[in-house]
Amino acid sequence: MRDGRTNEGRARGPWWYRVLVLLLILWGAMGSYACYTQLTAGADAMGAASDYDRALFARLPGWYRLDYSIATGTMLLGGLALLLRSRHAVALLTVSLVAVMIQFGWMFAMTDILAVKGPYVLYFPLLILAIGALALHLAHLARRRGWIA
Structure with missing residues (x-):
């Protein structure tokens, strides 16, 4: 098993791939938890919310929360x-990346959040987009190399 193969002889990927997969699972779990807490606790779920944050959260459309x-x-x-x-990893991570683009695209195009909070509010959404794109790239790489069936 030292060469990254299972007992059946199929490639399971190198050690760095398996570490990245575990980090993606942790990232996904943290994101899912943040989503759950924000949708159940509201704007205050991420710390002390301003009046602007509460008003913005209150006017989010239902589809946004679903997205x-x-x-x-x-x-x-x-x-x-x-x-x-x-092999479903590719489809799932594609859906995730598209949903993130819709979510943040709407937030920055249809609200005044940039004008109110400034450009620094873009940093974390850009990080989320980058991780989503890298996760999808990793899934495609795994598919090409036979690490996923």
Whole structure:
């Protein structure tokens, strides 16, 4: 098993791939937890919220909340699919990335959050997008190299 193969002789990926998969699962779990707490506790779930934060959260459309749930849930499921060596990882991580683009695209295009909070509010969403893109790239790499079936 030292060469990254299972007992059946199929490649399971190198050690760095398996570490990245575990980190993606952790990232997906944290995102899903953040989504759950925000949707149940409201704007105050991420610390002391301002009046602006509360008003913004209150006027989020229902589809936005659903999209947020889909984005975080499919990231977690995609990471688990990579761990289980399932080909469904590519589809799940694609859905996650598209949902994140819809979520933040709407937030920054349809609200005044940039004007109110400044450009630094872009940093974490850009990190989330980058991790989503890297996760999808990793899934495609795993598919090409036979690490997922």
